[in-house]
Amino acid sequence: MNKGFLDYFHTVDADIFCVQETKLQEGQIALDLPSEYQSYWNYAERKGYSGTAVFSRHTPISVRYGMEADTEPEGRIITLEFDSFYLVTVYTPNAKRDLSRLDDRLEWEDRFRAYLQRLDAEKPVIACGDLNVAHQAIDLKNAKSNRGNSGFTDEERGKMTELLAAGFVDAFRFLYPDRTDAYTWWSNMPRVRERNIGWRIDYFLVSTRLSPFVSEVRLETHVLGSDHCPVVLEMSGFDRV
Numbered sequence: 443m444n445k446g447f448l449d450y451f452h453t454v455d456a457d458i459f460c461v462q463e464t465k466l467q468e469g470q471i472a473l474d475l476p477s478e479y480q481s482y483w484n485y486a487e488r489k490g491y492s493g494t495a496v497f498s499r500h501t502p503i504s505v506r507y508g509m510e511a512d513t514e515p516e517g518r519i520i521t522l523e524f525d526s527f528y529l530v531t532v533y534t535p536n537a538k539r540d541l542s543r544l545d546d547r548l549e550w551e552d553r554f555r556a557y558l559q560r561l562d563a564e565k566p567v568i569a570c571g572d573l574n575v576a577h578q579a580i581d582l583k584n585a586k587s588n589r590g591n592s593g594f595t596d597e598e599r600g601k602m603t604e605l606l607a608a609g610f611v612d613a614f615r616f617l618y619p620d621r622t623d624a625y626t627w628w629s630n631m632p633r634v635r636e637r638n639i640g641w642r643i644d645y646f647l648v649s650t651r652l653s654p655f656v657s658e659v660r661l662e663t664h665v666l667g668s669d670h671c672p673v674v675l676e677m678s679g680f681d682r683v
Contacts, residue, residue: 443471445667451475454662454674457499458522460531462572464493484508486517493517494531494571500524509557519554521561526680527652528561532571537592544597547574551601555608558647562609566649568677569610572627572670573645577602577612580622581642593643605647613646613675614659624661627670635669646675655680 451459459479467485475481479497484507486492494517502522508514522529532554537544561567575598579585588594606612618624625640634640646659658676665672 443473446665447667448474450665450667450672451497454672456674458529459497460520460529460570461495461497462493462531462533464495464517465490466493482520482522484514484517484520487515491516492533494520494533496520496522496529496531498522498529502529509553523565527566527568527649528564530558530561530567530569530571532569532573534572534574536574537595537598539592541592541595544592544595548597548601551598551605555601555605558605558610559608562649566652567610567647568649568652568675569647570645570673570675572643573602574643575599575602576641576643580620581625583623583625583639583641593641609650610647611650611653611656613648613653613656614642614661614673616653616656617659625663626661626673630669638663644670644673646673648675648677652677652680 464483467489468483473481475497478499480501482496482505484494502524504523506521508519518533518535520531535543535547535550537547558567558569574593576582576594577599582588582594585594623638625638625642626644628635628640648656655677656675657678660674662672662674
């Protein structure tokens with residue numbers, strides 16, 4: 443909030459705006475958004491950790507927090523149902539540097555894929571967020587030296603491959619299959635972002651049948667204030683809501 447969030451919010455003028463890793467509890471922030479936006483928050487039980495939020499100009503038919511009937515303790519998923527699609531924002535668990543959470547992460551991936559497939563059986567899905575994985579070598583600067591590290595293990599990359607094979611499209615790669623040096627996250631180490639030594643770990647995924655309506659995906663690398671940059675999806679030619 444002190445680094446230009448609202449300035450960017452007003453500039454991008456999105457129909458739906460999703461945030462991951464909010465690290466907030468209810469009542470901790472006074473967010474003065476335009477009156478046409480409705481706010482949905484999924485707070486983690488642990489203070490200062492995880493969390494997601496969605497701000498939407500359009501009133502959803504329903505809102506779901508978590509993948510199952512009850513909310514998940516880490517506040518990682520919000521699903522908004524509209525007439526013609528589901529919108530899912532997600533903050534995927536990190537396997538941790540020592541990979542101590544890798545098994546939990548892989549179990550999460552299986553549940554998340556099954557969840558999106560259940561939604562997709564009803565109506566198309568647009569899913570976005572920090573998926574905490576660079577899928578291909580083209581998606582990070584130093585692929586060789588990072589292979590096996592958290593976010594670029596063969597197991598995590600394999601789960602991303604399975605997810606795409608289940609009926610979803612990486613919208614950025616759909617438009618730009620060969621674009622290099624396109625990243626969404628940079629380490630806070632000195633000069634890393636300046637030299638563009640990054641990873642692409644933030645995605646828009648869409649149901650395969652929605653891919654013809656993807657008109658643009660922008661990585662807003664000029665927007666600072668976070669170690670991630672915003673990703674913008676533009677779609678046209680279908681009944682959005």
